[in-house]
Amino acid sequence: MLRGFFTTLQNYFSEYVGHQTAYALRLAYYDRIQNLSFEFHNRMHSGDLITLGMLDLEAVRMFFSTGLIRLILLTLLIGLGGYMLLSTSLTLGLLALSFVPFVAWRSSVTQLRLRGTWLELQDRLSDLSRVMEENLSSTRVVRAFGAQPYEMEKYHAVSARALTLAHDRVGIRVRNTSAMTFSFLIAMGLVLWVGGGMVRSGEITVGTLTSFLTFMTILQMPVRQLGMLVNSFARTATCGERLFALLDLEPAISSRTGAPDLKVEQGRLVVEDLTYSYPDAERTSLDGISFEARRGETIGLIGPPGSGKSTLAHLIARYHNPDRGRILIDGQDIRDVSLGSLRRAVVVTQQDSFLFTTSLENNIAYGDPRATREAVRRASDRAELDQFVAGLPDGYETAVGERGVSLSGGQRQRMNIARSLLLDPEILVFDDSTAAIDAGTEARIRKAVTATADDRITIIIAHRLSSLMHADRILVMEDGRIVETGTHAALLALGGRYAALHELQFGAGTAPETEAE
Numbered sequence: 001m002l003r004g005f006f007t008t009l010q011n012y013f014s015e016y017v018g019h020q021t022a023y024a025l026r027l028a029y030y031d032r033i034q035n036l037s038f039e040f041h042n043r044m045h046s047g048d049l050i051t052l053g054m055l056d057l058e059a060v061r062m063f064f065s066t067g068l069i070r071l072i073l074l075t076l077l078i079g080l081g082g083y084m085l086l087s088t089s090l091t092l093g094l095l096a097l098s099f100v101p102f103v104a105w106r107s108s109v110t111q112l113r114l115r116g117t118w119l120e121l122q123d124r125l126s127d128l129s130r131v132m133e134e135n136l137s138s139t140r141v142v143r144a145f146g147a148q149p150y151e152m153e154k155y156h157a158v159s160a161r162a163l164t165l166a167h168d169r170v171g172i173r174v175r176n177t178s179a180m181t182f183s184f185l186i187a188m189g190l191v192l193w194v195g196g197g198m199v200r201s202g203e204i205t206v207g208t209l210t211s212f213l214t215f216m217t218i219l220q221m222p223v224r225q226l227g228m229l230v231n232s233f234a235r236t237a238t239c240g241e242r243l244f245a246l247l248d249l250e251p252a253i254s255s256r257t258g259a260p261d262l263k264v265e266q267g268r269l270v271v272e273d274l275t276y277s278y279p280d281a282e283r284t285s286l287d288g289i290s291f292e293a294r295r296g297e298t299i300g301l302i303g304p305p306g307s308g309k310s311t312l313a314h315l316i317a318r319y320h321n322p323d324r325g326r327i328l329i330d331g332q333d334i335r336d337v338s339l340g341s342l343r344r345a346v347v348v349t350q351q352d353s354f355l356f357t358t359s360l361e362n363n364i365a366y367g368d369p370r371a372t373r374e375a376v377r378r379a380s381d382r383a384e385l386d387q388f389v390a391g392l393p394d395g396y397e398t399a400v401g402e403r404g405v406s407l408s409g410g411q412r413q414r415m416n417i418a419r420s421l422l423l424d425p426e427i428l429v430f431d432d433s434t435a436a437i438d439a440g441t442e443a444r445i446r447k448a449v450t451a452t453a454d455d456r457i458t459i460i461i462a463h464r465l466s467s468l469m470h471a472d473r474i475l476v477m478e479d480g481r482i483v484e485t486g487t488h489a490a491l492l493a494l495g496g497r498y499a500a501l502h503e504l505q506f507g508a509g510t511a512p513e514t515e516a517e
Ligand SMILES: Nc1ncnc2c1ncn2[C@@H]1O[C@H](COP(=O)(O)OP(=O)(O)OP(=O)(O)O)[C@@H](O)[C@H]1O
Pocket: 042, 278, 279, 281, 283, 285, 303, 304, 305, 306, 307, 308, 309, 310, 311, 312, 432
């Protein structure tokens, strides 16, 4: 009865502790990956991060749910059992316990081997989720190029690698279990042999020998479980090491302790000698960029792909820290103010928009969940999305994302623009965010955005000249440097790269004034 009672308590509490530990670790892990820098996320594949957050964390939970309590139980059982055996008969006790050192040695060897292979297996499983994740997010590309057989083969290859290693691991474990059973049976045989002799010579009674054998049988189970414990230890040590290596990482981009909020009064942006290279990159992505902008101004950024336009935008929002130079907003270095206040003041409308699985309204209000329906509608109207939404049966309640209505590339971009406009930031960067929108709609969006442009600095990054020719100043970038600066008219008159681009896009002879209207 007592055993039943305590087993129930043990099961309940050990599971409770395991789940509570996993819950706390899961939240700490999620919190960490929310705050680690873009450089970290560029380096780590999301498949690996998911494996770490699911499998490694589960291994640690299992240890707390079953391994830890088993360790206490085994120590108690082996300690007490061993004491009772030895105190009854020293010779027989030693014989009965002779298998324990062998099992301990065998387990240690197995622990080391399993530990190594577990790490390798995790890597192979990570490869598996990476291939699957890539495949799921590239369904269209795969179908468009008829690459299903190739994808299948790729998945098969990584699956087979995981299977081979899993097999090897089973082999190690089974050999270990067999060796342990064998050594126990030998010890039992010895006890019967020697103990039988002692009974015959009258040294001990049949009852004592029987109780010895019963003890050994009781002890057998926990001792055999040493193997499982060893396995659980090996897994937890490895998984915990990986998990804590990530938990111990300090986010490269964070607010200094006690950093004040950014205060914007005049609304002046100063970029000084900005230089930046991505980690491990051979080339410098930005090289000595300097410019200034005031509230009410629109700055256009143009240049060939890879010239550093997006990198510059990302540095202004402090997604990365510059290697050299600084960015000041109203005289405050953006590294000295709280990150939250900076990200409220600087919003970058990304090239790709991500739709969360929720209503259109919630998607637009993502940056400000407390925004009113009216504010959402206004932002969406300025982004030329309102009419489209009005045509949907559920209007702003329409579910979008993976399980909802899909939006076209242009509609997604407009939703992205509405999401940014809603926040009404001090510095608004459009990073090629109108590329998928037709020129007519883009012109209407521009007009609506310009109506409130006096309150902020607007930076427009685009490849299409018509998107930014109206800007107060246009910066032409090449290889991470600003190579030309001026208004549309001035740059045309300069006859340099901008003029050449203009000729390429509009042909010679088109009056710039008409375009710039
Ligand atoms: N995460 C990254 N890691 C390493 N190098 C990068 C990374 N992102 C961009 N780069 C490199 O930095 C340089 C500038 O890239 P960036 O994306 O800023 O160019 P861009 O002018 O915005 O290009 P596009 O017009 O194609 O958007 C390029 O040489 C690019 O290869």
